[in-house]
Amino acid sequence: MALSILSILLGSSLVLQASGTPLPTSSRCCHLLNSEFRGGEKVLYPQTSEYGVLNTYFAPTSQQSPSCIFTPSDTSDISRAIKLFTRRSCKFAIRSGGHHYNAGWASINNGILLSLSNLNKVIYNPSSQSVFVGSGNRWRKVYNTVEPYGRTVVGAQNSDVGVGGFLVNGGISFLADQYGWAVDNVREFEIVVADGRVLKANKYENKDLFRALKGGSSNFGVVTGFTLDTVESKLATGAYVEFPASSYDTLINAAYQYCVKGEDPKSQVLFISWLTVKNGAISVKDALSLIYTDIMDVPNPPNALAPFMDKKIPSSLVQILGRNQTMGSHGHDLTQIQHPGIRTIRQTISIIPDAQLLKQFHRILIQTAEQYKYIEGFTTDLLFQPIGKKWIAAGNAKGGNSMGLTEPVIILWVQPHWASAKDDEVIAQFVTKVIMQFEKAAKDAGKLSKFEYLNYAGPKQGLMEGYGAESIRRLQSVKRNYDPKNIFGTLLPGGPKIPGLY
Ligand SMILES: Cc1cc2nc3c(=O)[nH]c(=O)nc-3n(C[C@H](O)[C@H](O)[C@H](O)COP(=O)(O)OP(=O)(O)OC[C@H]3O[C@@H](n4cnc5c(N)ncnc54)[C@H](O)[C@@H]3O)c2cc1C
Numbered sequence: 001m002a003l004s005i006l007s008i009l010l011g012s013s014l015v016l017q018a019s020g021t022p023l024p025t026s027s028r029c030c031h032l033l034n035s036e037f038r039g040g041e042k043v044l045y046p047q048t049s050e051y052g053v054l055n056t057y058f059a060p061t062s063q064q065s066p067s068c069i070f071t072p073s074d075t076s077d078i079s080r081a082i083k084l085f086t087r088r089s090c091k092f093a094i095r096s097g098g099h100h101y102n103a104g105w106a107s108i109n110n111g112i113l114l115s116l117s118n119l120n121k122v123i124y125n126p127s128s129q130s131v132f133v134g135s136g137n138r139w140r141k142v143y144n145t146v147e148p149y150g151r152t153v154v155g156a157q158n159s160d161v162g163v164g165g166f167l168v169n170g171g172i173s174f175l176a177d178q179y180g181w182a183v184d185n186v187r188e189f190e191i192v193v194a195d196g197r198v199l200k201a202n203k204y205e206n207k208d209l210f211r212a213l214k215g216g217s218s219n220f221g222v223v224t225g226f227t228l229d230t231v232e233s234k235l236a237t238g239a240y241v242e243f244p245a246s247s248y249d250t251l252i253n254a255a256y257q258y259c260v261k262g263e264d265p266k267s268q269v270l271f272i273s274w275l276t277v278k279n280g281a282i283s284v285k286d287a288l289s290l291i292y293t294d295i296m297d298v299p300n301p302p303n304a305l306a307p308f309m310d311k312k313i314p315s316s317l318v319q320i321l322g323r324n325q326t327m328g329s330h331g332h333d334l335t336q337i338q339h340p341g342i343r344t345i346r347q348t349i350s351i352i353p354d355a356q357l358l359k360q361f362h363r364i365l366i367q368t369a370e371q372y373k374y375i376e377g378f379t380t381d382l383l384f385q386p387i388g389k390k391w392i393a394a395g396n397a398k399g400g401n402s403m404g405l406t407e408p409v410i411i412l413w414v415q416p417h418w419a420s421a422k423d424d425e426v427i428a429q430f431v432t433k434v435i436m437q438f439e440k441a442a443k444d445a446g447k448l449s450k451f452e453y454l455n456y457a458g459p460k461q462g463l464m465e466g467y468g469a470e471s472i473r474r475l476q477s478v479k480r481n482y483d484p485k486n487i488f489g490t491l492l493p494g495g496p497k498i499p500g501l502y
């Protein structure tokens with residue numbers, strides 16, 4: 001009796017187990033969801049094989065144990081679910097492609113995993129040259145749909161990556177210097193907001209939300225679909241170049257020049273140092289991968305890329321990859337070399353371009369790795385690439401975004417791999433130790449940028465803090481309009497949050 005009065009007062013009918021004790025909140029939420037979608041088989045429990053499939057992530061480190069997985073078919077299912085979550089204070093996480101490395105962002109313990117895998121429509125509209133893409137897609141299907149029309153999208157480099165997370169957090173494509181962040185090329189978002197309304201956000205309708213969503217992550221609602229601009233599909237050629245240790249200094253000086261000049265937006269270079277352990281000693285390989293989105297005459301490469309290909313910097317290997325291929329085809333090739341199923345995490349930092357600092361980071365990484373080389377299966381990569389003027393300008397030309405970058409930066413990320421779950425904690429300490437030293441060195445040199453690219457960020461970084469005060473003020477005000485109770489800040493525990501809200 002007392003219990004039922006209490007439940008009326010709380011506005012929630014407690015669901016009782018056979019023993020008469022109330023179920024834990026998350027199980028109760030799953031039960032309520034199951035009744036709401038009675039017979040629809042949309043709520044999956046841990047014992048089922050579908051649950052196992054949808055709870056598998058690119059990196060096993062990002063997997064958690066949701067109480068159940070909800071698999072909506074459309075926006076109206078999501079709307080009903082969000083209303084229920086809000087009414088009953090149910091905790092949840094949103095998963096699109098499950099490629100983010102941070103546990104607890106697209107995964108959850110003791111809560112509901114909202115899996116968007118059934119939102120998989122891709123519809124090309126030849127007359128507007130735009131494509132509608134459901135959030136649960138992988139880029140492969142988008143490339144495959146539009147490229148036969150001579151068009152492509154500003155999408156992920158690796159075509160297995162999910163659409164939803166990649167876009168709401170920015171998105172770096174091979175075409176970034178021509179078209180900006182991938183999310184700058186969204187014409188319209190379709191989103192379910194906290195009160196269950198399904199909204200469209202574009203440059204006319206809900207335009208404050210439109211801008212906020214470009215880098216606003218999961219703070220405003222469940223984005224269910226994107227209408228994307230397509231761009232002309234040009235054939236691109238890629239190369240991988242490795243350098244001996246004796247070339248390292250010259251390589252970094254050339255890398256610095258490449259980053260500050262940003263002369264040719266059709267080119268993109270990713271600089272990589274691979275640290276592996278051989279016979280108990282750290283071994284370092286410095287390399288780069290580059291791509292040119294136009295016809296490239298390999299013996300006579302375009303100016304911007306010549307320093308890396310003309311052998312003036314002695315290299316040990318120049319390998320031409322993917323000759324005259326579409327973005328989709330390069331994306332497919334990457335899926336053949338980036339393998340799922342390996343424990344890995346990332347943390348990122350951004351700096352104002354500086355050659356000395358890049359060299360110092362390299363030394364810091366090698367020194368710090370020394371203490372961790374005994375960990376089973378340990379390797380670690382340090383990667384960097386510039387975000388140049390043309391990239392930033394391309395985004396501004398499309399109305400701007402939330403990320404707040406006004407000056408060129410170099411973004412760097414550290415990514416270890418290892419074999420066993422028992423070393424997860426130690427590895428997390430390793431990455432944090434490296435990044436903290438980078439941060440100090442960058443600060444001392446007066447070259448630290450606060451920007452942290454969300455798709456490469458670790459779980460406990462400053463995250464949206466780095467978007468800058470003006471962008472944060474804007475995000476806070478949009479937040480008050482669309483999620484005044486901060487449902488996506490409280491019931492959705494994972495992911496980056498807008499600072500200073502409560
Ligand atoms: C092999 C590999 C290659 C990669 N290549 C690139 C690359 O070329 N360029 C690049 O920029 N990044 C790249 N990444 C990083 C990638 O962009 C991020 O992991 C990205 O978040 C993946 O998107 P997803 O849909 O799989 O995200 P998920 O892991 O499903 O989600 C990531 C985050 O976004 C939120 N989210 C997801 N969908 C929605 C939605 N619909 N509405 C609101 N919030 C949502 C989630 O809650 C979570 O916080 C790569 C990652 C891997 C593993």
Ligand SMILES: *[C@@H]1O[C@H](CO)[C@@H](O)[C@H](O)[C@H]1NC(C)=O
Pocket residue numbers: 237295296297298320323324
């Ligand atoms: C790409 O095709 C052009 C001809 O259209 C050719 O000149 C060029 O060498 C090709 N590139 C590569 C890397 O094979």
